[in-house]
Amino acid sequence: MILEVTDLRLAFGGVRAVDGLTFSVDEGEIVSIIGPNGAGKTSAFNCVSGFYQPTGGAVRLAGEYVTGLRPSAVAARGLARTFQNLRLFGELSVLDNVRAGTHLWLRQSAFDAVLHTPRYRRSERESTDEAHTWLDFVGLRGDRAGLVRHLPYGEQRRVEIARALARRPKLLLLDEPAAGLNHGEKAELLTLIRRIRELGMAIALIEHDMGLVMEVSERVVVLNFGKEIADGPPEEVRQAPAVIEAYLGQAADDDEVHAARAGFEEEGAHHA
Numbered sequence: 001m002i003l004e005v006t007d008l009r010l011a012f013g014g015v016r017a018v019d020g021l022t023f024s025v026d027e028g029e030i031v032s033i034i035g036p037n038g039a040g041k042t043s044a045f046n047c048v049s050g051f052y053q054p055t056g057g058a059v060r061l062a063g064e065y066v067t068g069l070r071p072s073a074v075a076a077r078g079l080a081r082t083f084q085n086l087r088l089f090g091e092l093s094v095l096d097n098v099r100a101g102t103h104l105w106l107r108q109s110a111f112d113a114v115l116h117t118p119r120y121r122r123s124e125r126e127s128t129d130e131a132h133t134w135l136d137f138v139g140l141r142g143d144r145a146g147l148v149r150h151l152p153y154g155e156q157r158r159v160e161i162a163r164a165l166a167r168r169p170k171l172l173l174l175d176e177p178a179a180g181l182n183h184g185e186k187a188e189l190l191t192l193i194r195r196i197r198e199l200g201m202a203i204a205l206i207e208h209d210m211g212l213v214m215e216v217s218e219r220v221v222v223l224n225f226g227k228e229i230a231d232g233p234p235e236e237v238r239q240a241p242a243v244i245e246a247y248l249g250q251a252a253d254d255d256e257v258h259a260a261r262a263g264f265e266e267e268g269a270h271h272a
């Protein structure tokens with residue numbers, strides 16, 4: 001197992017955002033985490049990646065306990081993530097954003113950096129080459145020397161994924177990677193996710209686009225009220241009564257979830 005989450009809990013005052021969640025991701029597996037709005041998906045991701053301190057439970061990454069560690073410490077142990085709302089360095093170039101991902105493994109010393117030693121220059125070159133490799137891998141279109149904020153939204157999403165890949169993680173967490181993408185970009189994302197898996201990385205993604213979820217996932221974990229209510233292959237989970245009920249419960253007063261449920265049935269069936 002690359003990720004083992006056991007009885008994870010997170011409370012915000014009286015709200016139990018994550019309420020005894022247990023799930024796992026195997027090596028080289030693509031797992032989607034789905035559930036109605038407010039089910040606790042992002043809170044769980046934030047606990048796993050060290051952005052929130054869980055109130056209880058345990059997180060193990062590649063066999064090692066990382067519960068409650070800082071985000072940088074979790075990243076150093078092999079986890080990289082993207083964010084629902086992009087978190088790129090807007091005032092840096094496209095290339096430098098991705099180069100930032102490489103610094104996790106470059107191990108430059110302050111001494112070398114200040115004196116610009118040959119070793120420092122060599123590692124900087126290595127960082128640049130690797131950043132270009134990942135930008136090629138994600139199929140970035142556009143100027144790599146220009147500011148990242150000047151790129152169209154869909155391209156910025158690719159840069160964020162390239163930056164995460166540049167960390168050479170064992171597990172990649174993608175938080176709503178399809179949000180804001182057009183139809184063509186979603187199809188490209190699907191291919192990209194599969195190609196990442198072929199590199200041997202495990203992927204966990206939170207996603208509302210059920211067409212994408214049904215097509216790309218080997219396993220789907222469904223959350224509701226901070227708990228797991230289903231876990232299995234997409235086809236099986238799609239038909240689970242508890243899952244249908246969870247989505248229906250919210251659909252009455254939530255158009256977006258209603259649309260998700262419609263997509264769940266129609267797009268899933270269409271892609272299957």
Ligand SMILES: Nc1ncnc2c1ncn2[C@@H]1O[C@H](COP(=O)(O)OP(=O)(O)OP(=O)(O)O)[C@@H](O)[C@H]1O
Pocket residue numbers: 012015016017035036037038039040041042043044
């Ligand atoms: N920083 C916070 N402070 C207080 N409550 C929060 C905070 N973040 C999330 N919550 C609450 O925790 C619960 C779970 O929220 P979370 O964002 O994790 O759900 P989600 O499944 O990711 O939802 P969505 O699909 O809408 O992104 C919700 O009731 C939410 O209101």
